Each structure stands twice: as C-alpha cells, then as structure tokens.
Amino acid sequence: MPSLGAIAFLALASLTLGSAGIVAFSKNIIYSTLALLGTFMGIAGLYITLSADFLAATQILVYVGGTLTLILFAVMLTSRIEDMKVSNPRAGFGAAFALVSVVLLVLGKVATATPWPSESKPPMPSTAKLGHAFLGEFLLPFEVASVVLLAAMIGAVVLARRAVKRAWEKE
C-alpha cells in the first residue's frame, strides 16, 4: 500500500507529463496551449510536495494568470481559423528522437548512478525565509530582476506596436 505522499506524487507527475505530452504531440496549437495549463498546475502541485508553498502560488499566479494568457492571445492573433487543422505542423522527427533519447540516457544515468542523500527534510512553510533571503542575501539580483522586467515590458510595447504614420509624416 503506497503512502499518501506517493499517491499524490504519482498523480501530479502523471498530470504534468501527460499534459506535456499533449503539448509536444498535439496537431492543434490551441490544444497544445491549453495542455500547458495542466503542466503548470502539475508543477505547482509538485512544488507543494517539495514544501515550496510560495513557489506554488507564484507558479499559478505568474504562469497560468500571465504567461499562459499571453500565449493564448498570441495564438488567437496569429492563427487563421480556416487552417486550424494544420496549425501546428512538425518536421525533423529523426534528429529530434535521436537527440532526445541521447539526452534522456545521459540524464537518467547521472540521476541513478550518483549517490544522492535520500532523506527528506520535514515540510515547513518557507515563505518567510524566502522573503528574508530576497531582502538580504539576494538583494542585488532581486533589484536587477525588477530592472529586467521593466526593460522587457518597454521592449514588448515598442516591438508590438504598429508603426503609425502621423499626418505630418505622410506629406
């Protein structure tokens, strides 16, 4: 009889990997994008089983609420409805299969051959410690990250706007 934690892990892992499989193999880009929702939810659940509660909330807020909505907007704005059947074509199966199997072999060998310490630490809320780390040890990267976000926001606005010709430019 597996324990409750094992059942939760298996369910979350299968949700994550099943949705990721749909992302990788679906012929319809809309299905791929919506399946990404399942992957993000599964990863958030796995964060909870790893006692990273703040990260789980951030994952849902930022990825599901922000990034996924942005990607859905891009899909809707760039795919024509009439060719929705072939909206996500594929090519180059052979090379991709070869590279992915080599990478998986190497990763699996490293993960199983290395003697990792296997004892799990007791679960605890980590949000307070995370906040202290951000405003203490990691203060400079934290501020740099906010500058990066500002630059990305301005860059996205500049890149995505239409070039509007004003009246005095047309003459």
Next chain:
Amino acid sequence: MQIGLVHYLSVAAVLFGLGLFTVMTRKNAVGILLGVELILNAAALNFVAFEHFVAGGVSGQVFTVFIIVLAASEAAIALAIVLQVYRSYRSIMADRLTSLRN
C-alpha cells in the same frame, strides 16, 4: 514506496526531453515557445528538488523565482516579435522566414 530525489529528477528529465522534442520538431513559432516553457519548468523543478533533498536553505527557491521572472519577460518579448513577424509574413511558420537566406 518512498518518493526520493530520483523520482523528481526523472519527472524533470522527461519534461525536459518533451520540451526539447517540441522545440526541435515544431514549425509554429508559438509552438517552439511552448517547448521553451517546458524546458524552463523542468529546470525550475530540478532546482526546487535539489534544494529540498540535498542543499537545504532557500537558494533553490530563489533561483526558481528568478527563472519564473525571466520566463515571463522572455514570453512577453518573444510574443511581441511573433506578432511583428505575423504582420510582415502573414505566417509564423519558422521554415518560411527565409528572407536572409540569399
């Protein structure tokens, strides 16, 4: 059945493999972006798993927060570029963007 580090590592490895497969086989630029998101999530899961089982502290979670921040800004910039490409070519299939070839 005791869930240990190896299980999380294998989930992240398979997730990374699926992301790599998506990036290599998709022609749709947004599809390629979905693969990049999968790869970033796999890396973040590895960070949190190592922090929980090996390192202790909160450094792994700090890294994961930075990964999320960078993924959000990357998605915003990439989708703005995709919109502009669609305006110029009426298509975002990566194999048709060949104006620099000759």
